[in-house]
Amino acid sequence: xxxxxxxxxxxxxxxxxxxxxxxxxxxxxxGTMIAAIAFFWSVFQLYVASNVPFxxxxxxxxxxxxxxxxxxxxxxxxxxxxxxxAYPLFSRSPRHxxxxxxxxxxxxGAAACLYLVIMRSExxxxxxxxxxxxxxxxxxxxxxxxxxxxxxxxxxxxIVAAIFVGYAMFGNSSFLPEVIQWRGASYGxxxxxxxxxxxxxxxxxVGVSASMIFLFVLFGSLLEKAGAGNYFIKAAFALLxxxxxxxxxxxxxxxxxxxxxxxxxxxxxxxxxTFTIPLMKRTGFPAEKAGAVEVASSVNGQLMPPVMGAAAxxxxxxxxxxxxxxxxxxxxxxxxxxxxxVYIVHLEALKMNLKGLPKPPVHVTVMQRxxxxxxxxxxxxxxxxxxxxxxGWTKTAFPSxxxxxxxxxxxxxYLFLAYIAAQVPxxxxxxxxxxxxxxxxxxxxxxxxxxxxxxIVVLIWCILVERFSPSLSAFYATMAMIFxxxxxxxxxxxxxxxxxxxxVWQGIVDFAEGMIGGARNMxxxxxxxxxxxxxxxxxxxxxxxxxxxxxxxxxxxxxxLAMLFLVAVMSLILxxxxxxxxxxxxxxxxxALVVVQLGEQTxxxxxxxxxxxxxxxFGIMADVTPPVGLAAFAAAAISRGDPIKTGVQGFIYSxxxxxxxxxxxxxxxxxxxxxxxxxxxxxxxxxxxxxMLFAAATQxxxxxxxxxxxxxxxxxxxxxxxxxxxWLNQVQDEYVTVTxxxxxxxxxxxxxxxxxxxxxxxxxxxxxxxxxxxxxxLTIGEEQGADARLEAAGLVTMExxxxxxxxxxxxxxxxxxxxxxxDFYGDVPVSILSSQVEAERxxxxxxxxxxxxxxxxxxxxxxxxxxxxAF
Numbered sequence: 001x002x003x004x005x006x007x008x009x010x011x012x013x014x015x016x017x018x019x020x021x022x023x024x025x026x027x028x029x030x031g032t033m034i035a036a037i038a039f040f041w042s043v044f045q046l047y048v049a050s051n052v053p054f055x056x057x058x059x060x061x062x063x064x065x066x067x068x069x070x071x072x073x074x075x076x077x078x079x080x081x082x083x084x085x086a087y088p089l090f091s092r093s094p095r096h097x098x099x100x101x102x103x104x105x106x107x108x109g110a111a112a113c114l115y116l117v118i119m120r121s122e123x124x125x126x127x128x129x130x131x132x133x134x135x136x137x138x139x140x141x142x143x144x145x146x147x148x149x150x151x152x153x154x155x156x157x158x159i160v161a162a163i164f165v166g167y168a169m170f171g172n173s174s175f176l177p178e179v180i181q182w183r184g185a186s187y188g189x190x191x192x193x194x195x196x197x198x199x200x201x202x203x204x205x206v207g208v209s210a211s212m213i214f215l216f217v218l219f220g221s222l223l224e225k226a227g228a229g230n231y232f233i234k235a236a237f238a239l240l241x242x243x244x245x246x247x248x249x250x251x252x253x254x255x256x257x258x259x260x261x262x263x264x265x266x267x268x269x270x271x272x273x274t275f276t277i278p279l280m281k282r283t284g285f286p287a288e289k290a291g292a293v294e295v296a297s298s299v300n301g302q303l304m305p306p307v308m309g310a311a312a313x314x315x316x317x318x319x320x321x322x323x324x325x326x327x328x329x330x331x332x333x334x335x336x337x338x339x340x341x342v343y344i345v346h347l348e349a350l351k352m353n354l355k356g357l358p359k360p361p362v363h364v365t366v367m368q369r370x371x372x373x374x375x376x377x378x379x380x381x382x383x384x385x386x387x388x389x390x391x392g393w394t395k396t397a398f399p400s401x402x403x404x405x406x407x408x409x410x411x412x413x414y415l416f417l418a419y420i421a422a423q424v425p426x427x428x429x430x431x432x433x434x435x436x437x438x439x440x441x442x443x444x445x446x447x448x449x450x451x452x453x454x455x456i457v458v459l460i461w462c463i464l465v466e467r468f469s470p471s472l473s474a475f476y477a478t479m480a481m482i483f484x485x486x487x488x489x490x491x492x493x494x495x496x497x498x499x500x501x502x503x504v505w506q507g508i509v510d511f512a513e514g515m516i517g518g519a520r521n522m523x524x525x526x527x528x529x530x531x532x533x534x535x536x537x538x539x540x541x542x543x544x545x546x547x548x549x550x551x552x553x554x555x556x557x558x559x560x561l562a563m564l565f566l567v568a569v570m571s572l573i574l575x576x577x578x579x580x581x582x583x584x585x586x587x588x589x590x591x592a593l594v595v596v597q598l599g600e601q602t603x604x605x606x607x608x609x610x611x612x613x614x615x616x617x618f619g620i621m622a623d624v625t626p627p628v629g630l631a632a633f634a635a636a637a638i639s640r641g642d643p644i645k646t647g648v649q650g651f652i653y654s655x656x657x658x659x660x661x662x663x664x665x666x667x668x669x670x671x672x673x674x675x676x677x678x679x680x681x682x683x684x685x686x687x688x689x690x691x692m693l694f695a696a697a698t699q700x701x702x703x704x705x706x707x708x709x710x711x712x713x714x715x716x717x718x719x720x721x722x723x724x725x726x727w728l729n730q731v732q733d734e735y736v737t738v739t740x741x742x743x744x745x746x747x748x749x750x751x752x753x754x755x756x757x758x759x760x761x762x763x764x765x766x767x768x769x770x771x772x773x774x775x776x777x778l779t780i781g782e783e784q785g786a787d788a789r790l791e792a793a794g795l796v797t798m799e800x801x802x803x804x805x806x807x808x809x810x811x812x813x814x815x816x817x818x819x820x821x822x823d824f825y826g827d828v829p830v831s832i833l834s835s836q837v838e839a840e841r842x843x844x845x846x847x848x849x850x851x852x853x854x855x856x857x858x859x860x861x862x863x864x865x866x867x868x869x870a871f
Contacts, residue, residue, distance in 0.1 A: 079526030080109030112141030138195035200537030215474035218518035242359035245349030287641030292649035422495035571618035762830030
């Protein structure tokens with residue numbers, strides 16, 4: 001490897017260390033100490049996720065069971081200690097030793113967290129009445145946390161959190177505009193809220209980090225240490241390297257496969273980019289475009305199920321949606337986004353007339369290859385069906401034997417695939433600058449590591465089929481991965497008839513390094529979720545989301561699309577300084593419910609999960625948004641290109657990711673919400689075509705270089721495929737609307753399971769001069785009669801002068817919380833203005849016909865100017 005290339009790789013790895021694992025490099029006793037702390041952090045997280053604590057208690061009477069609160073406290077204690085030891089405080093701080101002040105900070109941080117574990121009974125007895133020691137501990141803990149955030153994530157998140165704390169304590173100050181003032185919290189109340197109870201630092205965000213995120217990050221670290229990263233890169237190049245712009249397409253595929261288990265875009269850039277970026281440059285890609293392709297594909301890795309970015313677990317927690325449903329909702333947007341990126345790379349290769357890498361000679365006919373593909377597809381389908389229905393039958397017939405059967409199948413499958421891998425040499429990490437005379441055969445590469453897929457299959461099975469919790473699913477997948485990491489080398493050596501000397505030890509070393517790497521990758525996430533907990537805690541303490549709602553509603557003029565643009569801009573601005581997880585937590589805690597409420601007020605029902613995905617998608621743009629997208633800097637360090645230009649180009653490539661959130665807000669079919677299986681296949685195919693057309697429009701190239709009007713037509717066609725309902729709404733009314741007493745008739749005539757939209761109006765509880773409007777989706781039950789159906793949802797009405805007047809619902813009924821914004825005792829009553837049911841209309845898919853005709857027109861015109869094959 002050339003000295004320049006070696007320096008680039010070192011620079012990129014240094015950036016990953018600064019962002020993910022800590023830039024301090026220690027050796028000797030100090031290095032061993034940090035490694036031991038990280039290892040035991042991973043052991044602790046596996047311990048509390050398992051049944052071992054309960055087994056120890058039941059078998060030996062040893063009570064080492066930690067409740068959720070204690071797990072959160074200990075989780076952050078580990079994070080603060082490792083942040084003090086692994087991340088230098090200042091740029092001039094020593095990198096090869098630990099200064100005295102970091103020892104002090106590590107001790108104080110751990111003590112402030114463990115104080116809550118040791119004193120939990122006393123704290124519970126004096127709830128809301130902090131002692132002087134409580135205040136000292138809380139102040140110390142928040143200070144150490146702020147320093148840990150600064151050293152591991154930078155100053156922006158510290159500033160944001162400090163602003164929120166300042167608002168909580170000084171919200172009644174006269175220098176603040178009256179519209180955002182609140183009564184303010186005392187120092188004692190604020191410290192209790194933020195540190196002692198579970199509303200602030202140790203709230204939901206840290207709980208998700210401790211119970212779910214850590215195990216998934218550990219799983220990815222072990223999979224990477226086992227060699228899966230290099231395997232996926234080699235497999236991607238073997239499959240796609242021979243195509244136009246092959247290295248770039250392989251980079252996208254490798255990043256997608258890495259995204260199956262990795263939630264860090266920066267680490268993804270360096271893992272795959274170290275190999276792919278030099279090869280992209282050698283085949284003709286400029287440095288900035290090569291880096292941008294890697295950035296765009298690696299950032300999208302956080303969208304790829306089953307192991308998505310850390311924010312995905314928070315989505316599940318905040319929306320009350322099971323994680324397996326989150327995975328299902330994420331599938332189509334993630335896959336079509338990657339397919340579109342492959343197509344963007346293809347268009348770039350066409351514009352630059354690039355070729356692929358040399359591929360191995362093929363000695364089979366086209367028909368034999370087609371038969372091979374069909375056989376493989378049918379075989380996978382049969383195996384999948386056998387596993388699904390076979391284990392499903394076993395689970396039904398012998399509930400207690402299902403788990404042993406799965407273990408036996410896993411062991412048998414692992415031994416069989418390890419035997420196959422043992423028949424070929426292990427993959428080696430290649431020098432990306434070495435000349436490639438011929439790509440390896442995909443089959444040869446595949447055989448070396450099929451067993452890497454088994455733990456991912458275990459993870460998907462647990463989440464989607466067994467419907468286990470994310471933490472339990474990750475635990476089983478991680479244990480499967482540990483088994484493979486430890487045993488793969490001795491088992492393959494046994495099948496090869498080689499000596500076992502050193503093989504077992506190699507597996508143990510890989511296991512230990514994977515455990516340590518997983519814990520170090522978690523440092524930034526642990527402190528980020530803790531700091532974000534301050535922001536969430538301020539919202540719950542002050543009720544500032546209501547003020548934000550009024551402000552945003554004013555700025556957007558009550559227009560949902562304008563509000564979504566404001567949310568997107570807010571996410572992008574915060575993304576310049578905050579990591580993805582913190583960005584998501586800040587924006588979602590402030591804006592998610594606001595978007596849903598504004599939609600309800602304007603008659604547009606937006607699913608909460610769709611809004612959270614909207615925020616999540618723009619949150620992941622944090623790593624690519626210029627001028628401080630860290631993934632772009634990592635890619636530029638490898639490509640030796642300009643990091644700002646790399647970020648700008650990566651942002652352009654990521655426009656498809658930025659467009660998707662707007663599309664699935666208005667067309668929730670993309671998130672597979674209330675979609676049947678066959679319809680899901682149709683939605684997927686149409687979405688792929690639409691996204692590829694969007695990519696062609698933004699790249700200015702389709703069959704040939706596009707004229708401006710052709711690009712605009714392609715955008716129009718893509719929009720029509722994504723959102724045919726928009727054109728249908730212009731032609732036919734979406735709903736049948738009735739008013740007055742006819743509302744009761746509509747509710748009475750509706751079929752069970754049908755949704756009747758009730759449009760309400762009444763005085764605002766906070767401003768009686770303001771009339772608030774709201775749309776409620778009433779799902780009709782089995783009751784007979786309008787009154788019974790309304791009362792089943794807690795809605796009691798009476799007719800007055802042709803109007804339906806609504807009484808205040810009892811607490812705990814279906815819509816009680818949603819109706820809290822109304823004043824039911826003012827001079828103006830709250831009434832149901834109208835009701836709506838879906839109208840019987842022509843299929844919205846009919847509007848695909850004019851869209852396809854427009855597309856054919858563009859294709860016909862561009863074919864005349866075409867100079868090379870388009871595919």
